[in-house]
Amino acid sequence: MAEELIYSDAYLRGILGRVRTIAMVGASPNWNRPSYFVMKYLLEKGYGVVPVNPRAAGQEILGIPCIATLAEVPGAIDMVDVFRAGEAAGAIVDEAIALRETKGIAVVWMQIGVRNDAAAARAQAAGIEVVMDHCPKIEYGRLNSELSWGGFNSRIISSRRRKVHIR
Amino acid sequence: MSKTDKNQFGFETRMIHAGTPPEPITGARQTPIFQNTSYVFHDADHAASLFNLQTFGFIYSRLTNPTVAALEERIASLENGRGATCCASGHAAQILAFFPFMEPGDAFIASNRLYGGSITQFGKTFKKFGWQVHFVDVDEPENVRQALTPNCKAIFVESLANPGGVVSDLEALADIAHDAGVPLIVDNTMATPYLCQPFEWGADLVVHSMTKFLSGNGTSVGGCVVDSGTFDWSQNDKFAGLTEPEPAYHGLRFYETFGDMAFTTHAHAVGLRDLGATLAPMNAFQTLLGIETLSLRMDRHCANALEVAHFLEGHELVDWVSHAGLDSSPYRALAKKYLPGGAGAVFTFGVKGGYEMGVKVVESCELFSHLANIGDTRSLILHPASTTHRQLSDEQRVAAGAGPEVVRVSIGLETVGDLLADLDQALQLAAKPGKHAAE
Numbered sequence: 065m066a067e068e069l070i071y072s073d074a075y076l077r078g079i080l081g082r083v084r085t086i087a088m089v090g091a092s093p094n095w096n097r098p099s100y101f102v103m104k105y106l107l108e109k110g111y112g113v114v115p116v117n118p119r120a121a122g123q124e125i126l127g128i129p130c131i132a133t134l135a136e137v138p139g140a141i142d143m144v145d146v147f148r149a150g151e152a153a154g155a156i157v158d159e160a161i162a163l164r165e166t167k168g169i170a171v172v173w174m175q176i177g178v179r180n181d182a183a184a185a186r187a188q189a190a191g192i193e194v195v196m197d198h199c200p201k202i203e204y205g206r207l208n209s210e211l212s213w214g215g216f217n218s219r220i221i222s223s224r225r226r227k228v229h230i231r
Numbered sequence: 232m233s234k235t236d237k238n239q240f241g242f243e244t245r246m247i248h249a250g251t252p253p254e255p256i257t258g259a260r261q262t263p264i265f266q267n268t269s270y271v272f273h274d275a276d277h278a279a280s281l282f283n284l285q286t287f288g289f290i291y292s293r294l295t296n297p298t299v300a301a302l303e304e305r306i307a308s309l310e311n312g313r314g315a316t317c318c319a320s321g322h323a324a325q326i327l328a329f330f331p332f333m334e335p336g337d338a339f340i341a342s343n344r345l346y347g348g349s350i351t352q353f354g355k356t357f358k359k360f361g362w363q364v365h366f367v368d369v370d371e372p373e374n375v376r377q378a379l380t381p382n383c384k385a386i387f388v389e390s391l392a393n394p395g396g397v398v399s400d401l402e403a404l405a406d407i408a409h410d411a412g413v414p415l416i417v418d419n420t421m422a423t424p425y426l427c428q429p430f431e432w433g434a435d436l437v438v439h440s441m442t443k444f445l446s447g448n449g450t451s452v453g454g455c456v457v458d459s460g461t462f463d464w465s466q467n468d469k470f471a472g473l474t475e476p477e478p479a480y481h482g483l484r485f486y487e488t489f490g491d492m493a494f495t496t497h498a499h500a501v502g503l504r505d506l507g508a509t510l511a512p513m514n515a516f517q518t519l520l521g522i523e524t525l526s527l528r529m530d531r532h533c534a535n536a537l538e539v540a541h542f543l544e545g546h547e548l549v550d551w552v553s554h555a556g557l558d559s560s561p562y563r564a565l566a567k568k569y570l571p572g573g574a575g576a577v578f579t580f581g582v583k584g585g586y587e588m589g590v591k592v593v594e595s596c597e598l599f600s601h602l603a604n605i606g607d608t609r610s611l612i613l614h615p616a617s618t619t620h621r622q623l624s625d626e627q628r629v630a631a632g633a634g635p636e637v638v639r640v641s642i643g644l645e646t647v648g649d650l651l652a653d654l655d656q657a658l659q660l661a662a663k664p665g666k667h668a669a670e
């Protein structure tokens with residue numbers, strides 16, 4: 065078995081704090097698909113999310129036009145969120161590497177169950193930060209005490225008073 | 232920190248801190264009791280997200296409540312699990328544990344030495360749901376393999392069984408369960424996560440009656456189901472409730488959508504929502520307080536209990552003592568492996584003189600309380616055959632370690648010399664012909 069992936073809270077917090085716009089590859093227009101859940105949550109948290117999926121191109125997902133390919137996404141992309149199986153992930157990562165300069169891609173995040181160690185190594189060599197086999201919704205919720213509301217083990221212990229932001 | 236930093240803090244630290252950071256709005260350091268039923272939505276879209284399970288948050292306290300959630304996270308942390316679901320009692324937890332994947336016509340295997348109330352719940356009440364239980368002597372784990380049927384969905388045992396000082400071979404049982412593609416469910420009530428860590432040995436779900444050592448002071452009835460998050464519910468077609476579209480959520484597939492959080496999400500969003508056996512916030516608070524001192528209490532409970540067990544073993548009016556910490560116990564080796572910090576504080580002994588003597592001893596105690604509970608700071612005593620195990624047949628009673636001569640004690644935190652003196656005087660008084668305290 066491949067070794068367990070370890071990402072420190074500081075690393076994940078850093079990524080989720082710096083990123084503003086996310087291209088979600090494999091986004092689905094069906095409301096009960098996992099990718100739809102994640103996209104809706106990330107939008108609520110103030111991220112810009114662009115759905116990327118050739119089969120849904122032209123449709124709107126959560127009011128945002130779905131784009132066929134990463135290259136066609138208008139404007140900058142801070143993070144590519146990969147909602148495709150491990151084999152397909154390799155090609156998406158290579159596309160992200162190729163677009164790194166023009167789009168400003170700084171992070172490739174592969175969803176739970178998606179892992180491609182070779183592609184991750186290529187991305188890291190190109191200066192891109194990588195997270196695999198995790199979900200940005202779950203990690204955002206975990207790092208902000210929201211996961212705990214559902215009875216989950218956040219593994220976070222702190223006696224500091226958390227800042228509550230007023231928008 | 233995530234994943235492998237899991238044990239960065241020690242057990243005692245997590246006992247006090249897990250799940251309970253300072254309340255961010257006021258800075259209150261002790262966990263507030265959210266004595267509250269319902270939670271205001273930001274707007275209609277937020278409400279829709281919550282009802283669709285698309286975002287985290289509170290809707291209504293039958294499903295989730297902040298004080299209860301704090302307790303859930305704390306127990307999940309102590310068991311090293313992914314998530315926990317607290318509920319109204321230990322028995323409610325047992326229903327919640329099976330509910331996500333059991334259908335009418337399904338079966339499971341359980342130890343024949345469970346707490347008597349569990350034997351009744353499984354054998355009688357579960358039958359009305361169409362859930363069938365096969366009770367097996369799990370001392371020989373191969374018996375479990377023999378008893379497997381195609382419709383078997385789980386194996387259920389107690390780590391340390393109530394009442395009898397019986398320890399289950401969790402590792403062997405987990406292997407058999409996993410070979411069969413079903414989860415091992417462990418009732419860890421008697422051991423608590425301080426003495427036994429079932430997930431380390433391959434268990435997949437843990438249930439607790441928090442009524443006992445976790446709350447610890449005999450204040451609150453409560454229960455909990457903890458999910459390890461490591462069982463693959465999609466490895467076969469047995470767990471459709473978690474893998475197939477859920478009609479109550481417009482065809483959502485829980486395992487696909489929530490991954491290792493599926494079981495706990497389902498237990499709240501479907502289990503508690505529709506079974507309704509919710510834990511009261513006040514009871515959650517009492518249990519959080521209890522857990523803050525769990526390790527200290529369990530150390531003293533175990534030390535006192537072992538001393539009482541030794542004393543009784545040498546007593547002329549006592550036939551035998553069943554405590555897994557004694558060299559005479561056939562479970563001594565298993566206890567060393569699974570309960571390295573102590574073999575618990577609840578055990579049984581057999582009095583010379585059978586049923587009548589058992590009843591008299593219980594009635595002759597001054598300090599021990601005669602009542603039907605375990606895991607209190609006070610020492611407790613009971614004659615199972617005439618009380619907790621009354622509903623069982625003679626055969627079931629003997630199998631469960633609750634024959635006519637059996638007395639059960641739950642040893643508390645009093646001065647141990649006083650406990651020895653009380654038991655001694657009760658035994659002497661009970662043995663006097665025609666005369667005892669109740670007459």
Ligand SMILES: Cc1ncc(COP(=O)(O)O)c(C=O)c1O
Nearest residue numbers: 320321322346393420440442453
């Ligand atoms: C080992 C064990 N499991 C389950 C239960 C049931 O718990 P509750 O009484 O909280 O429903 C008990 C209670 O006596 C118990 O001792």
